Amino acid sequence: MRQENLFDRILLYILIPSVFILLYLIFIWSPVEKIMGETQKIFYIHVGTAWVAFLAFFVVGFYSVWTLIKPNMNRYIYAGISAEIGVVFTTITLLSGMTWGRASWNTWWSWEPRLVTTLILLFIYVAYLFIRKMDGSWEKIAKLSSVFGIIGCLNVPIVFMAIRWWNSKLHPVVFGEGKNQSGGGIEPEMLATLLFSVFTITILYVFLMRKGAEIEKMRHIVKKSKNKLINKLAS
C-alpha cells in the first residue's frame, strides 16, 4: 500500500510541472503556423488526447483478455476505469477536432475516416460501460464486459479500414504516408511540443487510472462492509 502511494506521488510530482511546461510550450514557445495561425495550437492537445483515447481502448482490450483468462477483481476494475477515462478523452478529441475543423476546413464535421472511427469508438466505449452497469455479481459482469471489450477492440481497425475506403480526403497527413512519403512535415519546435504533449497526457492517463482504480476498490470495500452490517442487523 505504501509503495503504491509513493508511485502515485512521483507521478503527481512529474505531472504538475509537466502540465505547466506544456502550456508554456504550446502557447508561447512553439512557433505560430503560417496558414492556420493560432488555431493550429489545438493540434497539440488534439493529437495527445487522441493517442490516449486509442491507448485506453487498447488497455481495455488487453485487460479484457486477461480477465477472461484469469478472472481477478483488479483487472476487471482496471478495464472499467480505462474505459471511463477513454470516454472522456475521446470526447475531448472529438470536440477539439471539431473546433479545429471549423477553423481550418470551415465545417464542424466531415465524414472522414478518423473522425468517424473516433465517433464509433466513443459509442463502443459507452456500450461497454452500459454492460458494466448491468446488475449481477461482479464475476458475471466481468465476463460479459470482457467479451464485449474484446469484440469492440477487434472492431476498431476494421471500422477504420472500412471508412478509409469509403472516403478519404480531408485529414492532413503530417507524418509518413502522403504522396511523397513525407506528409506535410513539421517544425522541430512543433514536434518537440507535440511529443511533450503526448508524454504529459499519457502521464495524466496513468495517474487518473491509478486514482480511479483506488476509488473503485474503496467503493467495493464499502459495499462489502455495508452488506455485512445489514446482514448483522437483520440477524
Next chain:
Amino acid sequence: MKTILLDALTIAGKDLKGELRSKQTIGMMLVFSALVIIIFSFAFDPTSNTVKAIIPGLVWVITIFAGILGLNRSFVSELENHCLTGLRTAPIDPSSIYLGKVLANFSLVTSVQLISIPVLFLLFGYRFTGSYLWFCCIVICGTIGFIIVGTFLAALAANAKNSEMLLPVLLLPLISPLLIAGVQATRIVLESLEITDAISWLKLMIAYDFLFLAVCFLLFEYIMEES
C-alpha cells in the same frame, strides 16, 4: 465438430418449428419492415429522383431494424420457463447453441428480406437493372455478418433487465463497417457500376464474417457459463 453441427441443426430446427407454429416474431418483423418503408416514404418523397440514391441504404435499414426485433426475441424468449437454463445444462457444446441460434435467426431474417426488399422496390417504383446474382450475394454476406454479431450480442444482452434497449446500443457501432460495406456494394450493383469495386467491398464483408464467426464461436461459452 460433427456433433456440434448436428446439435446446432437440432436447435435451429426447434426454434424454426416454434416460429412456424406461432408466426409471432416473423409477422411482427414483416409488419415492422413495411412500416419502416412507409415512414421513409414520408421522409423522402418517393416520386422524386432522389429515391435512387437512398434505395441501397433503405435495403439495409429495413434489414437491420427488423432484424433487431427478431434478435431480441431469440434469447429473451428462452428465459420463459427457464428454457435457457435447460439449454445450458444440456450435454451439448455451448457453441452449438450459438450456431443453432445463428442459423435460426438467419433463416428468419432472410425470409423477411425475401418479402420486404421486393416490396420496397415495388412501393418506391424502383426498376431493378443490376445483376441479381451479385445483389443476392451482397445481401446474404451482409446479413450473415449482421446475424453473427447480432446473435452473440443478443445472448449477452439477455442477461440484462433492459435487454431490448441494450441490444441496439451494443450492436449498431459494431456492425458499422459491415453496414458501410453493404451499402456501398449494394449501390454499386444497383447502379450497374464497375463490379470490381463491389467485389472489394464484398471481400471486406466476407473477412468480417469469418473473423467474427470465429471470435464469437470461441467466446460464446463465457456468456453461457453465468446465469
